[in-house]
Amino acid sequence: MSKSERPNPLFRNLNAKVASIPMILTASVVFVGGTLWTVLYSFTNSKLLPRLNFVGLDQYYRLWATPRWLVSIENLLIYGAISLVFSLVIGFLLAALLDQKIRFEDTFRTIFLYPFALSFIVTGLVWQWLLNPDFGIQHVVRDLGWTSFSFDPLYNSSIVIYGISIAALWQGTGLIMCLMLAGLRGIDEDIWKAARVDGIPMWKTYLFIVIPMMRPVFITTLVIIASGIVKVYDLVVAQTSGGPGIASEVPAKYVYDYMFFAQNLGQGFAASTMMLLSVVIVIVPWAYLEFGGKKRG
Amino acid sequence: MADPAVPLPAGAGAAEREALGPRGPKPRHVFSRRNIFLYGTLFVVAVYYLLPLYVMVVTSLKGMPEIRLGNIFSPPLEITFEPWVKAWATACTGLNCDGLSRGFWNSVRITVPSVLLSIAIASVNGYALANWRFKGADTFFVILIVGAFIPYQVMIYPIVIILREIGLYGSLSGLVIVHSIFGMPILTLLFRNYFASMPEELFRAARVDGAGFWGIFLRIMAPMSLPIFVVAIILQVTGIWNDFLFGVVYTRPDTYPMTVQLNNIVNSVQGVKEYNVNMAATILTGLVPLIVYFISGKLFVRGIAAGAVKG
Amino acid sequence: MAAANGTSVSIQDLSLNFGAVSVLQTLNLDVAEGEFIVLLGPSGCGKSTLLNCIAGLLDISEGRIFIKGKNVTWEEPKDRGIGMVFQSYALYPQMTVEKNLSFGLRVAGVPKDEIAKRIARAAEILQIEPLLQRKPAALSGGQRQRVAIGRALVRDVDVFLFDEPLSNLDAKLRSELRVEIKLLHRKLQNTMIYVTHDQIEAMTLADRIAVMRGGVIQQLDAPQTIYNRPVNRFVAGFLGSPAMNFLEGQLEAGSTFKTDGVSVPLERYAFDGTERPTGACVLGIRPEHIAFGEAAKSMPFSASGSVEIVEPMGSDTLVWTKLGGRNLSFRVEAERTLRSGDPVQFGFDPARASLFDAATGNRL
Numbered sequence: 001m002s003k004s005e006r007p008n009p010l011f012r013n014l015n016a017k018v019a020s021i022p023m024i025l026t027a028s029v030v031f032v033g034g035t036l037w038t039v040l041y042s043f044t045n046s047k048l049l050p051r052l053n054f055v056g057l058d059q060y061y062r063l064w065a066t067p068r069w070l071v072s073i074e075n076l077l078i079y080g081a082i083s084l085v086f087s088l089v090i091g092f093l094l095a096a097l098l099d100q101k102i103r104f105e106d107t108f109r110t111i112f113l114y115p116f117a118l119s120f121i122v123t124g125l126v127w128q129w130l131l132n133p134d135f136g137i138q139h140v141v142r143d144l145g146w147t148s149f150s151f152d153p154l155y156n157s158s159i160v161i162y163g164i165s166i167a168a169l170w171q172g173t174g175l176i177m178c179l180m181l182a183g184l185r186g187i188d189e190d191i192w193k194a195a196r197v198d199g200i201p202m203w204k205t206y207l208f209i210v211i212p213m214m215r216p217v218f219i220t221t222l223v224i225i226a227s228g229i230v231k232v233y234d235l236v237v238a239q240t241s242g243g244p245g246i247a248s249e250v251p252a253k254y255v256y257d258y259m260f261f262a263q264n265l266g267q268g269f270a271a272s273t274m275m276l277l278s279v280v281i282v283i284v285p286w287a288y289l290e291f292g293g294k295k296r297g
Numbered sequence: 298m299a300d301p302a303v304p305l306p307a308g309a310g311a312a313e314r315e316a317l318g319p320r321g322p323k324p325r326h327v328f329s330r331r332n333i334f335l336y337g338t339l340f341v342v343a344v345y346y347l348l349p350l351y352v353m354v355v356t357s358l359k360g361m362p363e364i365r366l367g368n369i370f371s372p373p374l375e376i377t378f379e380p381w382v383k384a385w386a387t388a389c390t391g392l393n394c395d396g397l398s399r400g401f402w403n404s405v406r407i408t409v410p411s412v413l414l415s416i417a418i419a420s421v422n423g424y425a426l427a428n429w430r431f432k433g434a435d436t437f438f439v440i441l442i443v444g445a446f447i448p449y450q451v452m453i454y455p456i457v458i459i460l461r462e463i464g465l466y467g468s469l470s471g472l473v474i475v476h477s478i479f480g481m482p483i484l485t486l487l488f489r490n491y492f493a494s495m496p497e498e499l500f501r502a503a504r505v506d507g508a509g510f511w512g513i514f515l516r517i518m519a520p521m522s523l524p525i526f527v528v529a530i531i532l533q534v535t536g537i538w539n540d541f542l543f544g545v546v547y548t549r550p551d552t553y554p555m556t557v558q559l560n561n562i563v564n565s566v567q568g569v570k571e572y573n574v575n576m577a578a579t580i581l582t583g584l585v586p587l588i589v590y591f592i593s594g595k596l597f598v599r600g601i602a603a604g605a606v607k608g
Numbered sequence: 609m610a611a612a613n614g615t616s617v618s619i620q621d622l623s624l625n626f627g628a629v630s631v632l633q634t635l636n637l638d639v640a641e642g643e644f645i646v647l648l649g650p651s652g653c654g655k656s657t658l659l660n661c662i663a664g665l666l667d668i669s670e671g672r673i674f675i676k677g678k679n680v681t682w683e684e685p686k687d688r689g690i691g692m693v694f695q696s697y698a699l700y701p702q703m704t705v706e707k708n709l710s711f712g713l714r715v716a717g718v719p720k721d722e723i724a725k726r727i728a729r730a731a732e733i734l735q736i737e738p739l740l741q742r743k744p745a746a747l748s749g750g751q752r753q754r755v756a757i758g759r760a761l762v763r764d765v766d767v768f769l770f771d772e773p774l775s776n777l778d779a780k781l782r783s784e785l786r787v788e789i790k791l792l793h794r795k796l797q798n799t800m801i802y803v804t805h806d807q808i809e810a811m812t813l814a815d816r817i818a819v820m821r822g823g824v825i826q827q828l829d830a831p832q833t834i835y836n837r838p839v840n841r842f843v844a845g846f847l848g849s850p851a852m853n854f855l856e857g858q859l860e861a862g863s864t865f866k867t868d869g870v871s872v873p874l875e876r877y878a879f880d881g882t883e884r885p886t887g888a889c890v891l892g893i894r895p896e897h898i899a900f901g902e903a904a905k906s907m908p909f910s911a912s913g914s915v916e917i918v919e920p921m922g923s924d925t926l927v928w929t930k931l932g933g934r935n936l937s938f939r940v941e942a943e944r945t946l947r948s949g950d951p952v953q954f955g956f957d958p959a960r961a962s963l964f965d966a967a968t969g970n971r972l
Contacts, residue, residue: 007682009432012667015510016429019421020437023485026478027437031444034455050458097339110591111343113598114350117590119539121556122583125563126349129356129572130369140368170349178598227446234541238560252542255450260546265454272450283446498771501665502698502759506712507686516711520702 035276042269050265059270069271072249075161079250080229082165083172087225088218090169091176096206098177099184109181113174120171124238127167128154154240157247164239164248171235172228176221183217184210219286226282230275251275357381357577364572380571384578389568390550390561397578399551400558404538404585406469407554411476412533416526419481423488424514428500438485445482453546460547467549475543480536484529491525492518528600531593535586555582615677616641616799617662617767622671624654624661624823631657632823634671639801641766644793647803648810649820650846655803658820659769662801663692676766686716688767691760695772697752699744705755706740709762723762730761733792750781757792770802774809786812807847811835819843837962841969844892844962850926852892853936856966859889865963867891868932872909876959880971888966895926897960898938901953910955915946929954 045055063069094112098105115123130136133152141149153163187210195205211218233252240248251271259268352369357380359373367374386396393399426434456475457466465471495518503513519526544554553561559582563575590597617639624632632654639645647655660666662673664685672681680688699708706727713723731737734754744752753773760768773789774782790813793800804810810817811831818828819842827839838844844852857867863884865872872891879885904910911931919926924939929952938954940946963972 013429013431016425016431016434019425019510020431020434022418022477023422023441023481024437026481027440027444029459030452030456030478031440031447034452035444035447037455038451050454094342097335100335102335102339106594108339108343109598110594111346114587114590115346117535117586117597118583119541119556119586121539121541121560122579125559125575125579126353128563129576130349130352135364135369135572137369140370143368170346174346223446230448234556237541238564241564252448252450256542256546259454268450268454272448275448276451279446279448283443287443496696496698498694498696498698499700501660501663501685502692502694502756503700503711504665505663505685505690505692506759506763507684507715508711512715517700521700 038269039273039276042266042273044266044269046265046269048263048265055266059266060274063267063270063274066267068246068249069251069254071246072251072254075248075250076229076232078161079165079168079232080226082162083168083229084222084225086165086169087173087176088221090173091221092180092211094173094177095180095184098181109178112177115171116174118171120232120234121238123167123171124164124235127163127170128239131163131166155244157244160240160244160248164235167239168232168235172225176225179217179221179224180214183214186217187213219290223283223286227279230279230282353576353580357384357573357580359573361571361573377573380573380577381581383571384562384574384581388562388574388578390553390558390565393551397555397558397562397581400553400555401581403469403548403552403558404555407472407476407544408534408537410470411473411480411537412530414473415477415480415484415533416529418477419484419529420488420519420522420526421514422481423485423490424492424518425510426485426489427492427495428513428518429510438489441482442486449479449542453542457546466547467552469548469552472543472547472552472554475547476533476537476540479543480533483532487525487529487532488522491522495521524596524599527593527596531589531597531600534589538585614641615639616643616675617801618674619658619662620672620674622658622661622673623669624657624666625669630823632661632668635823635825637818637825637828639799641799642797644800644802644813644815646810646814646817647801647820648805648807648817648846650805653820654823655805655820656771657823659692659771659801659803662688662767663690663769664688686712689765690767690769691763691765692769692771693753693756693760693773695775697744697749697756697776699752699755699759701744704741704743705736705747705758708744708755709740709758712759712763726762726764727758730758733761733795734758749777750785753777753785754788757789761796766799768798768800770800770804772804773802774804774806782806782809789813807849811847819846821846836960837971838892839971841890841892841964844964848894850895850937850939852894852962853898855891855893855932855934855936857889857891857932859886859963859972861886865889865891865958867934870911870932872958872961874958874963876908876957877961877963878959879963885965885972889972890964890966890969892962892964893956893960895937895939898936898954898956900927900938900940900944904953904955907955907957909958910953912951912953915948915950915952917948918946927952 041050041052042059043056044051044053045058046053098108102108131138131152131154133139133155138149138151141151153159153166191209191213192205195209200209231252232250233256236242236248236250236253242249242253251274255268255272255275258264258271262268348370355372356364356369358376358378359367360375360377360379363374384396385398385401387394388396425431426438456478460466460471460474465474499517500513503517508516538554539556540554541556541560544557548554548557559578562578593600615638617637619635619637622632622635623630635658637645637658647658649655657666661668662675664680664683668681672679674680675688675690685692699705700711703711709727709730710723713726718726727740731740734757736751736754736758739747739751739755744755747755753776756773770789774785777785786809789802793813802809802813814831816828817831817834819826819834821842827834827843829837834843835847838847841854845854855865855867855870857865857870859874860866861884863874865874898904899907899910913929913931913936916928916930916935919928920942922942924942925944925946926937927940927946928935928937930936936954946952964970965972
């Protein structure tokens, strides 16, 4: 009698298991293993090479005593706040404008979104050029006769992070607009009809009916923006290389420089662990709200 | 209510006609205040978004003397392609002076295999997750998706060690593996959701017909999934071409991808700054993703929406 | 076993659990060779799940499945000697009809001329010859379902499994294809297991119907038996449209049914057991078993009331009235013109009624 017995569960569905090996390796070795490894070595005094010579929280004390790290964190907070607020507001406004059954919608959308296809390096270099005080916007405005006009964010350490934010917004708002537009399109047409029949003005419909209905879209958008903020690196490298001085340093750059230039791996690991921690602080409440809530519902 | 189809009795006053209100289609004003505001705003914003591209192009077509004297927004008086030639063939980065062409070909050699490998792995994996669920699969999948949120900085050094151990650190193959690893979460999610959205009965019918794991994937599922493969290709080509961090960490100067080389050309501290060459080099680097973007149109939007809206 | 010519499909103590949820519970079912059996039940009753288990598309938790005397419990679907037709047709969209039909045979490595022969035969039986070179997208719903049946046909198997094959079609096509499936069964004489939630399909097609609820077969019988002698209140209510009337009341001394001033004599009712139960019970009577007007007077039980509402159905008319304070519907010929408020006389023969225990719902 063939196969009357239950086959060994290990070999059942074997092809699927083989096909999942890359995923299993990536998830367990790289993501879990790599993360634990980095966290573990952040408690050591590794310099040029990773060594298991534990020094407790020394690296973290040193990290939070380093001015460059403090500047990085401050920059990240400013950059993050600007990115969040402006990309949400601009992205939503543009999406709402495009949702008015306008002509040439595709053309406008193509224009708003194309910067997103460009790399942060290209973005950074273009804006470096546009914001160049000797040739760029400042120069042009001064040529127009307004000689006292001053707009040189990339050379002014107190506002350099705003100069970087401008470039980041130029690059990224198109994406947010697209997500918002998809969210707006996902709203039942009948809602608009009902609001019109009830005589509710359009801005009120948006504010009190449509935006609350788009809560899931806003949350995903928020998560996307937030995870992008923490990763910001290439843009700074291209636009300012962290300068003037250390005025536009960001944590990701701090990690890279300590790992690969300063030959101070322990510092790099501690800084990257702090980055991980900040992501956890953002992601865990979100995951709890999103997925913990579903189980209850 | 009066039935509008009933004609008014003869001698009905103008007031009565008035009470019935207007008939026929609502008059439309092309230049209504709303339209002027709407299109005006969109136009201004569009100009803002296009300006950097315009400045890049005009700068790259000017000679250096003209740049020093003129205005970045003014069109070139005398068009020259020399900056483009120089950017491509002779611009210097550190030791060698063979322009961006080296980086371009490196990027091609990185992007093509990375795109193929990552999509091959992720599509089969997504198919296995959607149609051939086995115990524990979802656990690893959740780890994979959560892992997508871990900052790369946390994982780059362990990967350096792994690559060094298997002898691929600094090589293009090593970078290909890295791109495949970090492309995996989003691509797997993309394919899993797509295959899961296909009718389950189709898969069952194929099983009754006797097709196995690979037979169903290659003969039934994959031919039905061309759009999602195109979306994945768009996503990966732009993503990998635009990558900087992995390129700078996992390759050596002679294997640097185009973005890294571009940054080195533009931000090198030696020599006189040639802004026209820099801008030409910048456009050249952005050209591949821009072409992908303009050709793919709506699929690009679909790709980023799929890439962005997780779960 | 009733079947004279052997058992085709035999399911023994089959259970299926998804985690802690039990979907099918120690289920037993024997299908005779050449029999047309219908699994009928509301959605979520486990009928499609059972069919998928028979097909080998779901791994079962406990029990055994035999097809043609062979234990196929852990066989691959393709090795079980089954063909399956799906609700959504499940045609491969990128293949022509011909390729759809031949896919399974090509996978199995059947020689080309044999494939051609089988396709020709299936196409002839189903009258789809002109469609062979088309893609599924270019077919109508009825044509697609014919092709889907053809795909099962070319496999040259003993057992056909149908998973709600007509649910996606409109009413007219559904009745047409229903007849075709019946003709196909008469022609092929294959064993057919057919899942549906449509009682008309079940009544018209089945040799036997298995009514399922909550992963358990409630009743397995010929259609007329199930219709006339439902084993419990669920089966009684699930079959029949318009639905059976239910009157809650008391059974007194095993011979009279009483509810709010109404008493129905039960001398003519055939109780299931020899015992005469008493206590709370439910009397069920189908609308078409209630006589009206003059005919009502000769019935063992009759009463009068007034018309509440009238629902003309075309072929006949459903009249709603009250009996003992409860809604009661019955059928009259479409020619009768009744209006709300008209007085009516109605009655029925308790021999055609069903009595159920109020607590368990089982037939008394």
